[in-house]
Amino acid sequence: MNQTLTLYWIKRDFRLLDNIALTKAIEESDQVVPIFILEPSFLNAPDTSVFHVHAVIDALQDLRHQLQQKGTDVAVIKGEVIPVLDTLYQKKKFHKIVSHEEIGTERTYGRDRAVNDWCTQYSVEWTEVRQTGVFRRLTDRDKRHKEWKRFMFSDIVPVPKSLKKCVHPEEWSTLFYEKNRALTFADTPFQMTSEQQQYVQAVNETAALQTMQDFLQVRGFLYRGGISSPVIAFTAGSRMSVHLAWGTITGRVLYQATQARMDELQQLKDAGDPYAGRWRMSLRSFTSRLHWRDHFIQRLEREPEMEFRAINPAYEQLEYDNAPELLQAWNAGMTGYPMVDACIRCLHTTGFINFRMRAMLTSFACHTLHLDWKIINHPMARMYTDYEPGIHLSQLQMQAGVVGINTLRIYSPTKQIIDQDPETVFIKKWIPELRPYSIEAIVGHEEEPVDNYPAPVVDRKVNNKEMRSRVYAIRKIDGYREIANRVYEKHGSRRSGSKKKKPVVKKT
Numbered sequence: 001m002n003q004t005l006t007l008y009w010i011k012r013d014f015r016l017l018d019n020i021a022l023t024k025a026i027e028e029s030d031q032v033v034p035i036f037i038l039e040p041s042f043l044n045a046p047d048t049s050v051f052h053v054h055a056v057i058d059a060l061q062d063l064r065h066q067l068q069q070k071g072t073d074v075a076v077i078k079g080e081v082i083p084v085l086d087t088l089y090q091k092k093k094f095h096k097i098v099s100h101e102e103i104g105t106e107r108t109y110g111r112d113r114a115v116n117d118w119c120t121q122y123s124v125e126w127t128e129v130r131q132t133g134v135f136r137r138l139t140d141r142d143k144r145h146k147e148w149k150r151f152m153f154s155d156i157v158p159v160p161k162s163l164k165k166c167v168h169p170e171e172w173s174t175l176f177y178e179k180n181r182a183l184t185f186a187d188t189p190f191q192m193t194s195e196q197q198q199y200v201q202a203v204n205e206t207a208a209l210q211t212m213q214d215f216l217q218v219r220g221f222l223y224r225g226g227i228s229s230p231v232i233a234f235t236a237g238s239r240m241s242v243h244l245a246w247g248t249i250t251g252r253v254l255y256q257a258t259q260a261r262m263d264e265l266q267q268l269k270d271a272g273d274p275y276a277g278r279w280r281m282s283l284r285s286f287t288s289r290l291h292w293r294d295h296f297i298q299r300l301e302r303e304p305e306m307e308f309r310a311i312n313p314a315y316e317q318l319e320y321d322n323a324p325e326l327l328q329a330w331n332a333g334m335t336g337y338p339m340v341d342a343c344i345r346c347l348h349t350t351g352f353i354n355f356r357m358r359a360m361l362t363s364f365a366c367h368t369l370h371l372d373w374k375i376i377n378h379p380m381a382r383m384y385t386d387y388e389p390g391i392h393l394s395q396l397q398m399q400a401g402v403v404g405i406n407t408l409r410i411y412s413p414t415k416q417i418i419d420q421d422p423e424t425v426f427i428k429k430w431i432p433e434l435r436p437y438s439i440e441a442i443v444g445h446e447e448e449p450v451d452n453y454p455a456p457v458v459d460r461k462v463n464n465k466e467m468r469s470r471v472y473a474i475r476k477i478d479g480y481r482e483i484a485n486r487v488y489e490k491h492g493s494r495r496s497g498s499k500k501k502k503p504v505v506k507k508t
């Protein structure tokens with residue numbers, strides 16, 4: 001009988017620890033080929049950027065290095081998935097594909113449907129395994145939190161002891177990149193500037209484990225209270241988002257390591273350590289965010305159409321002006337609002353900004369510049385190395401105010417300077433034109449513009465008032481209350497238990 005030959009298809013799961021798919025492939029097959037397919041449709045997608053290509057190159061290189069040390073390698077091939085499968089299959093038949101589930105955009109969802117059809121046609125068995133606390137085809141949302149906890153506390157899958165079954169069949173040898181030939185930017189239409197290279201975060205399993213330890217043992221103390229300011233968040237935040245997004249670590253490994261550290265801190269607190277209490281509170285806030293992560297990705301799993309339309313259909317009527325010159329000013333960091341421009345310029349160079357500033361950038365684009373969340377979706381996705389479609393789309397819609405189950409929040413970028421960068425350290429770092437000016441002049445720029453830096457492109461207060469009235473007009477339409485309650489039933493958080501909370505919208 002033929003030996004079972006399996007493809008372990010690497011997607012966003014560049015790691016050896018807690019790699020359920022690879023472990024399963026090894027356990028259930030005689031031979032396994034770990035394969036990474038560099039898809040032109042990924043490289044050319046409107047939401048792909050140099051930061052994402054960097055993540056793939058870095059993460060893959062580290063994984064290959066680890067495998068090479070164990071005597072094997074990843075087979076790397078460029079092409080669309082279906083033609084690649086066709087070519088491989090023609091040269092040598094394989095029996096199974098194992099991969100992790102992916103909750104992505106229409107592009108990856110459509111590709112996976114095509115792979116499913118291909119597998120049915122050739123009687124190849126495709127197993128997709130879950131690697132996060134996001135559940136496919138979840139029927140009872142009230143049980144989600146319990147199931148999430150169960151998954152998060154379940155056993156971590158160790159690094160496979162032996163990779164002897166991982167092979168590269170001779171028949172396929174000419175199809176793949178040669179052994180030891182690393183994937184580089186030259187294989188893609190992207191290039192990184194030297195400034196980006198200097199700032200961008202490493203995205204690989206080795207860095208993931210180091211960043212986690214550094215956060216849990218050293219940096220995490222400042223987490224609570226430290227993550228709102230763009231001055232401090234680069235070190236006070238865990239910086240684990242890129243690793244979770246590209247699968248160089250699992251949320252489960254991170255969650256369990258955090259719980260273990262919290263237990264240790266509890267003992268220190270009981271023994272009288274004066275810092276242990278604050279440490280613990282910081283880590284508690286952090287674990288909540290690990291929960292939010294899966295909660296928001298679950299939204300996209302439940303409603304993939306949210307990529308193209310508001311979760312709350314009432315807001316499809318919301319009017320935006322979509323002035324191209326304002327989109328351009330926002331995307332170039334040239335709006336004349338220092339905090340907005342500093343964040344955008346920082347993002348273009350580093351691929352990162354903290355949560356509060358992302359929320360402010362979205363609110364400013366939608367409420368102040370009157371740009372539709374749909375037209376800033378891709379430009380924003382390209383700015384984040386940690387781009388995770390489910391979180392990105394959920395947050396984009398929430399901050400734009402089109403979910404309608406949260407309070408409408410319109411940020412003042414000028415207040416954010418006073419609250420989050422009172423010494424204008426961050427602003428002066430990213431806007432050299434403002435370096436000669438005092439804090440007062442920078443804060444006062446909105447009313448009295450300084451020289452050599454754009455005057456505000458719009459009158460913020462007038463525009464905010466206009467957008468607020470457009471949003472409230474929608475909240476007054478007939479049947480709004482029922483629509484918002486349906487959205488809440490479908491997508492609202494059930495974190496505090498399995499009991500259904502009361503609908504948030506009571507009266508309009």
Ligand SMILES: Cc1cc2nc3c(=O)[nH]c(=O)nc-3n(C[C@H](O)[C@H](O)[C@H](O)COP(=O)(O)OP(=O)(O)OC[C@H]3O[C@@H](n4cnc5c(N)ncnc54)[C@H](O)[C@@H]3O)c2cc1C
Nearest residue numbers: 237238239240241289292293355358359386387388392395
């Ligand atoms: C418009 C907008 C778009 C965003 N897009 C993304 C995205 O594409 N990918 C992404 O990972 N985060 C996104 N976020 C959430 C958040 O800004 C980042 O997760 C966070 O800044 C990453 O830094 P950190 O790893 O230091 O986070 P920490 O504060 O240390 O949080 C730990 C982890 O929890 C998760 N997390 C944190 N905040 C949130 C949140 N509000 N919702 C869901 N999960 C959260 C992330 O995985 C993060 O790594 C977005 C927020 C906004 C407002």
